[in-house]
Amino acid sequence: MIFRRKKTYPYPKVKYPVHSPLYFDREYYVVKSEAVSEMVGEFVCFKGKVSGKVIVHALKAGLPWSIESRLIEKDHYHKSVFKVDGVEVIFLGVIYVRNGEEVTVYGKVEKDGSVTAEAIDTENALYLKGGF
Numbered sequence: 001m002i003f004r005r006k007k008t009y010p011y012p013k014v015k016y017p018v019h020s021p022l023y024f025d026r027e028y029y030v031v032k033s034e035a036v037s038e039m040v041g042e043f044v045c046f047k048g049k050v051s052g053k054v055i056v057h058a059l060k061a062g063l064p065w066s067i068e069s070r071l072i073e074k075d076h077y078h079k080s081v082f083k084v085d086g087v088e089v090i091f092l093g094v095i096y097v098r099n100g101e102e103v104t105v106y107g108k109v110e111k112d113g114s115v116t117a118e119a120i121d122t123e124n125a126l127y128l129k130g131g132f
Contacts, residue, residue: 011035014045016106020056028106033085037113044115047104048085050097055081088114095120097128 027066028045036044057079073124080091089105097120107117120127 002116009039009042021043033087035080036087036109036115039109040111041109043106043108043118045104045106046084047102048087050099050101050103051083051085052062052099053082054095054097056094057081089117089120091117091127092129093127095122096125097122 009029011031013027014030016026016028026043029039029045030045031039033046033048036046058099059077059079077092078094080093080095082089082095084103084105087105091105101123103123104121105115105117106119106121107115109115118129
């Protein structure tokens, strides 16, 4: 068997601030928003200001009267997409942030350079990804 050595980065790590069984013992690299694109596949934490409007997509399974819409809940969700200092952030859920608001994003960097957020800490609220 061939084992790949895990790549290490010169950035400090931080543990997730909220005690939740979903995110227990997960560490995030604390990076600046300019360095996010080079951390593909890693969990990162970065701060920045929201630029532009938040786009909320409502996705559902099947027609409202169909069995699929009542039984298959995994395809029924909201997806919020917005930018934080030029980095595209995708959050599965509805988030209420405004242009210019300071946020802290915890998430995983995807291949296209966007971040799939697991948690977003704003000035007024803490939004967590579902996973009950």
